[in-house]
Amino acid sequence: MERPRSLATAWGGLVARRRWVFIAAWALLAAGLAFFASGTSRLLSPAGFETDTEASRAADVLRQQFPERQDPVLTVVFQSDTAAIADPAYQAQVAAWRHDLAGLVGADGVLQGPLPGRDGRTAALVVSSNEPPDHFIELGRRAARISHPGPAHVLVGGFGAVYDSFLEESERDLQQSERLSVPIALALLLLVFGGLVAGLLPVLTGLASVTVAVALLGFLARLHTVSVFSLNITSIVGLGLGIDYSLLIVNRFREEIRRGRGVEAAVATTVGTAGLATVISGGTVAIGFGALTLSRLNVLWSIGVGGAIVVVISVLASLTLIPALLAVFGRHVDRLSLPFAAGAGAGRFWHALAGGVMARPVLFIGASLAVIALLVAPARSLRLGVVGAESLPPGDAAARATRIAQDQLGFPRYAPVLVVASGVTGPEQAAELERRLRGAADGQPVTGPADMPPDRLPLDGSSRRRR
Numbered sequence: 001m002e003r004p005r006s007l008a009t010a011w012g013g014l015v016a017r018r019r020w021v022f023i024a025a026w027a028l029l030a031a032g033l034a035f036f037a038s039g040t041s042r043l044l045s046p047a048g049f050e051t052d053t054e055a056s057r058a059a060d061v062l063r064q065q066f067p068e069r070q071d072p073v074l075t076v077v078f079q080s081d082t083a084a085i086a087d088p089a090y091q092a093q094v095a096a097w098r099h100d101l102a103g104l105v106g107a108d109g110v111l112q113g114p115l116p117g118r119d120g121r122t123a124a125l126v127v128s129s130n131e132p133p134d135h136f137i138e139l140g141r142r143a144a145r146i147s148h149p150g151p152a153h154v155l156v157g158g159f160g161a162v163y164d165s166f167l168e169e170s171e172r173d174l175q176q177s178e179r180l181s182v183p184i185a186l187a188l189l190l191l192v193f194g195g196l197v198a199g200l201l202p203v204l205t206g207l208a209s210v211t212v213a214v215a216l217l218g219f220l221a222r223l224h225t226v227s228v229f230s231l232n233i234t235s236i237v238g239l240g241l242g243i244d245y246s247l248l249i250v251n252r253f254r255e256e257i258r259r260g261r262g263v264e265a266a267v268a269t270t271v272g273t274a275g276l277a278t279v280i281s282g283g284t285v286a287i288g289f290g291a292l293t294l295s296r297l298n299v300l301w302s303i304g305v306g307g308a309i310v311v312v313i314s315v316l317a318s319l320t321l322i323p324a325l326l327a328v329f330g331r332h333v334d335r336l337s338l339p340f341a342a343g344a345g346a347g348r349f350w351h352a353l354a355g356g357v358m359a360r361p362v363l364f365i366g367a368s369l370a371v372i373a374l375l376v377a378p379a380r381s382l383r384l385g386v387v388g389a390e391s392l393p394p395g396d397a398a399a400r401a402t403r404i405a406q407d408q409l410g411f412p413r414y415a416p417v418l419v420v421a422s423g424v425t426g427p428e429q430a431a432e433l434e435r436r437l438r439g440a441a442d443g444q445p446v447t448g449p450a451d452m453p454p455d456r457l458p459l460d461g462s463s464r465r466r467r
Helices: 002-017 019-038 054-065 088-108 133-143 159-193 196-221 229-258 263-292 298-319 321-334 345-359 361-381 397-409 427-440 454-460
Strands: 071-079 110-116 122-129 153-157
Touching (some): 002 019, 002 263, 071 159, 088 110, 122 133, 122 397, 153 159, 159 196, 159 229, 229 298, 263 298
Antiparallel strands (some): 071 122, 110 122
């Protein structure tokens, strides 16, 4: 154990001596990657459930073998409180929308409609395609910008719009979380450290780590499908670990300074002790995230990659950026003290708290379990599922359009499960397969070759099953 400690101490001394080089490198890195980090959310996949799974392989077979089969990927819903579909103003509004939408669809989709709703005041334009819905995210974004006056309220739904909403919500949530968490973290750090300089360093380190990690995630997304769910994990873990590791480094440096050590010696010792602890801690966390990359499900793989990247960046920051900043501030790290903060009394408070816990362990265990039970209670209403309109806020335009299409146009609430079978050589085998599926469906409706008229079988693609 002595050799790694000596190497870490030597590294800390090098960082202290070359502090301006390390600070300049981090400043250039963070500033240069901030631009790329701002566009990462648009490069991420809104789903992440399709990579190398049986369902994804079945979808590939359907697209290749049955190109004439199409599913709705975008739905533009028109609904009026008073005007009927036959109203000339209503029809003019729908026609204007259809003209603009036809110019956006291109060769990958087919525009259908207007389709009438049950109440006579609702209509819809539907874009169908054989391509995956996430290919139409940009179409959903552009369609939402179309505007034509008329008596109907217009909502853009379908998976293209739903996925676009997920991207926008993820980006908005990320920005909101940073706006809320950074001031709260800074306020708590000011109370703990009692000074503006010492409290600000962990926040700066966390933000720099998140910026670099999010930009690297965007670079990876250009080469491989990365789920949007990795973005929030990267932000939360990066900010938390950046602050956590910085706290450890700064506290140890302050202890060394109070013992009378010189600045460079204090930095070297800090990196050789607390810095080495961050390497071990970060390595353990990175291994945990790395295990998720063994999953074939893209959303888990993406979370593992995003988490591992931000952990590595946070550890590097704890070994380079924070020690370099501490070497610059030196004994002035406690400058700009706040009179209302805990300051020197913080140590006495935590010491008294630890003593009280050890004196009454059963009481504190019971209180901790009660708090945990209170926090876990909302999990009783947790509903698991995959990405869909129902996962969006109820007031979201894409979610509202989807509900209207289901209620007024008869769109199914759940996508059907498609079974792709190879080696089916004749109608008898196809009928037997359908019979077995009906038995396994537990009463759910099953549609197959036996339900299709003979003249419709080629259109359904059933003839292609006979191989």
